[in-house]
Amino acid sequence: MKAVCWMGTHEMRVENVPDPTILNPRDAIVRITSTAICGSDLHLYNGYMPTMEQGDIVGHEFMGEVVEVGSRVDRDKLKVGDRVVVPFTIACGNCFFCQRQLWSLCDNTNPNAWIAEKMMGYTPSGLFGYTHMMGGYAGGQAQYARVPCADVGPLKIPPGIPDEKVLFLSDIFPTGYMGAVNCDIQKGDTVAIWGCGPVAQFAIRSAFMLGAERVIAIDCVPERLELAQKGGAETINFKEVDSVVEALRDTTGNRGPDSCMDAVGLEASGHSLFFLIDRAKQALRINMDRPEVLRQCVMACRKGGTVSIPGVYAGFADNIPIGALMNKALNIKTGQTHMMRYMRPLLERIERGEIDPSFVISHHVPIDRAPEMYRVFRDKLDHCTKVVMDPWATAA
Amino acid sequence: MLSESVASFPTDHNSFSAKIPKLALLAGGSALAAYGIARHSKTGIGLAAVGSLMAVEGTRLGSTKHFQARSSFAINCAPGDAYRYWRKFENLPSFMSHLSSVRVIDDRRSEWTVMGPLAAKIQWTAEIADEQQDELIAWRSTPGALFQFSGWVEFRPDTGGRGAVVTASMTYSIPGGALGKTIASIFGKHPEFLLREDLRKFKALMESGEVPTTAGQSHGKRSKLVSAFHAVRSKQQKTVHCPLAESPMTESRAL
Numbered sequence: 001m002k003a004v005c006w007m008g009t010h011e012m013r014v015e016n017v018p019d020p021t022i023l024n025p026r027d028a029i030v031r032i033t034s035t036a037i038c039g040s041d042l043h044l045y046n047g048y049m050p051t052m053e054q055g056d057i058v059g060h061e062f063m064g065e066v067v068e069v070g071s072r073v074d075r076d077k078l079k080v081g082d083r084v085v086v087p088f089t090i091a092c093g094n095c096f097f098c099q100r101q102l103w104s105l106c107d108n109t110n111p112n113a114w115i116a117e118k119m120m121g122y123t124p125s126g127l128f129g130y131t132h133m134m135g136g137y138a139g140g141q142a143q144y145a146r147v148p149c150a151d152v153g154p155l156k157i158p159p160g161i162p163d164e165k166v167l168f169l170s171d172i173f174p175t176g177y178m179g180a181v182n183c184d185i186q187k188g189d190t191v192a193i194w195g196c197g198p199v200a201q202f203a204i205r206s207a208f209m210l211g212a213e214r215v216i217a218i219d220c221v222p223e224r225l226e227l228a229q230k231g232g233a234e235t236i237n238f239k240e241v242d243s244v245v246e247a248l249r250d251t252t253g254n255r256g257p258d259s260c261m262d263a264v265g266l267e268a269s270g271h272s273l274f275f276l277i278d279r280a281k282q283a284l285r286i287n288m289d290r291p292e293v294l295r296q297c298v299m300a301c302r303k304g305g306t307v308s309i310p311g312v313y314a315g316f317a318d319n320i321p322i323g324a325l326m327n328k329a330l331n332i333k334t335g336q337t338h339m340m341r342y343m344r345p346l347l348e349r350i351e352r353g354e355i356d357p358s359f360v361i362s363h364h365v366p367i368d369r370a371p372e373m374y375r376v377f378r379d380k381l382d383h384c385t386k387v388v389m390d391p392w393a394t395a396a
Numbered sequence: 397m398l399s400e401s402v403a404s405f406p407t408d409h410n411s412f413s414a415k416i417p418k419l420a421l422l423a424g425g426s427a428l429a430a431y432g433i434a435r436h437s438k439t440g441i442g443l444a445a446v447g448s449l450m451a452v453e454g455t456r457l458g459s460t461k462h463f464q465a466r467s468s469f470a471i472n473c474a475p476g477d478a479y480r481y482w483r484k485f486e487n488l489p490s491f492m493s494h495l496s497s498v499r500v501i502d503d504r505r506s507e508w509t510v511m512g513p514l515a516a517k518i519q520w521t522a523e524i525a526d527e528q529q530d531e532l533i534a535w536r537s538t539p540g541a542l543f544q545f546s547g548w549v550e551f552r553p554d555t556g557g558r559g560a561v562v563t564a565s566m567t568y569s570i571p572g573g574a575l576g577k578t579i580a581s582i583f584g585k586h587p588e589f590l591l592r593e594d595l596r597k598f599k600a601l602m603e604s605g606e607v608p609t610t611a612g613q614s615h616g617k618r619s620k621l622v623s624a625f626h627a628v629r630s631k632q633q634k635t636v637h638c639p640l641a642e643s644p645m646t647e648s649r650a651l
Contacts (some may be wrong), residue, residue, distance in 0.1 A: 001614075003614065003616065005615065005616030007616065013616065015616035016619040017614040017615060017616055020613060020614055021612070023607070023609055023610075023611070023612050024606045024607075024609060025605070025606055026604070026605065026606055028507065038518075051616070051623055053625075053626060054616075054617075054618050054619060054622045055615040055616035055617055055622065056616070057614065057615060057616065072605060072606070092600075092603060092604035093604070094472060094603045095472050095603045095604070096470070096472050096559070099472065101498065107600075107603070108599070108600040108603055108604045108608060109604075109608050110608065111607075111609050111610055111611075113596060114593065135608070135610065136610045137610055137613070138614055139609070139616065140611045146613060149604065149609065320445070
């Protein structure tokens with residue numbers, strides 16, 4: 001089959017590899033019909049995530065049809081022929097964490113748990129196509145994928161809804177939604193969201209669904225800011241203001257946003273002194289993270305407010321304003337998305353016509369064009385906001 | 397009750413011939429050290445240091461090494477379920493990565509087999525040393541076995557009815573010589589790590605019915621260096637799962 005493989009920093013390649021097989025009794029094999037490039041894949045592309053290995057198959061936003069199931073998969077839950085969206089987190093369903101709906105913290109799905117324990121104390125769940133520290137599972141930018149614990153994760157999709165409307169239930173829609181849930185939004189609240197990438201676009205719309213009165217979105221890419229405005233957000237182009245923190249202060253009557261969301265993560269841009277130090281450390285691979293946005297979130301947030309972090313971080317970060325965090329009594333909420341909490345209710349919202357997630361898509365391409373599209377997406381060329389790939393179409 | 401009684405096992409290296417290199421190092425090293433000290437010079441200090449190291453090494457050579465490891469995991473199942481799966485010793489290879497098989501001989505004895513490098517097969521007989529229903533199993537290799545090995549595992553309820561806390565301890569003695577080297581290559585490097593990873597697999601089996609793995613999955617081209625590195629890592633993953641009929645994951649816990 002064709003699969004997009006990470007061959008090194010800035011090098012993705014479409015390779016021909018053997019089709020996946022069932023390795024465990026709760027596995028399923030899915031024939032993929034649509035797959036997307038996620039903003040977090042760009043962290044892999046740019047070489048900022050440790051424990052990637054040459055030849056790893058990437059991709060964690062995919063859907064398709066079940067073509068094989070293992071001996072232990074309950075046929076009432078999943079059978080050959082089912083059309084499914086596969087969540088990017090893998091969960092066993094039976095551990096302490098799964099039973100508390102903390103699906104992305106599953107104890108039993110990371111075969112390389114000991115590596116994650118060295119980095120983080122305890123391991124989160126396994127993820128598709130996202131470093132060996134997080135399980136080393138082959139990803140879904142391919143024609144087929146092996147899905148472990150297939151009786152827990154995949155969500156069955158009724159016929160009649162096109163792929164592009166439900167594909168993002170695999171990650172970015174629930175991730176944006178959980179980012180908004182984590183803002184702990186009260187009636188009349190103002191929410192500031194850093195980044196206007198695909199996750200943030202869903203976070204903007206989710207914040208309104210959850211009762212926010214104002215959403216202020218911060219980015220510098222014109223088409224992303226435009227998309228945010230279409231979703232009802234006010235926008236700040238951070239390149240056009242001296243200080244985002246001051247701009248937010250001035251627009252909220254010197255109180256600050258009730259919640260601040262970092263939908264950017266470890267590759268933030270900025271122009272502060274700390275940012276320049278981060279950039280230098282990252283270039284030297286001393287530090288993995290440049291938390292410029294997180295700093296701004298903490299500084300901008302109103303006293304007693306909430307900082308929500310759906311943006312991905314990998315390791316250790318310097319110069320976090322811990323004094324502001326403590327003295328302003330801020331709450332911090334974060335985590336990889338607890339997918340199975342949100343997938344079904346969000347599918348219902350799509351079915352009711354409350355939202356059509358395909359609004360973020362700018363490019364539909366055959367999978368052969370993946371290497372080129374990683375660069376286009378990263379550099380926001382060609383008005384690129386989101387790339388969806390067809391694993392079976394051939395490049396013209 | 398569970399005091400770590402590391403018995404002084406007899407070693408097979410008491411013969412005089414086995415002691416020659418040891419004595420040579422000890423004597424040579426001591427002589428060199430004495431000469432070095434007597435010289436009262438920089439070179440002398442160096443010689444003394446080298447000699448001392450040789451002598452210390454001499455005292456170690458050929459002697460039996462004792463290893464001990466202990467690990468504990470909270471598992472989301474009844475202590476009795478965990479006890480029953482472990483007590484069926486044929487199940488041990490499903491989570492003990494170095495074991496290739498266990499054959500139960502009778503109520504108390506079982507034969508354990510591990511495969512070493514170059515298909516070297518090492519076998520010993522283990523017997524139950526102590527046992528308390530749903531709470532504890534202790535075992536040891538029988539006297540005269542090639543390899544002295546003992547262990548215990550304790551199953552107790554976690555706080556607040558949150559399942560079980562399973563604590564395991566292993567003690568083994570590795571003799572010097574070729575046999576010792578073979579055994580050490582299997583168990584000796586990181587006993588704490590091995591036990592911990594085995595117990596983690598046990599937990600996965602009890603909770604999800606399988607051990608997570610990526611061994612055997614597809615990937616794109618890798619350079620020889622990356623392939624070699626990856627081969628070492630994936631050796632730590634063994635595809636195992638318990639037979640359908642013996643699934644420790646009960647229906648009541650499955651969602």
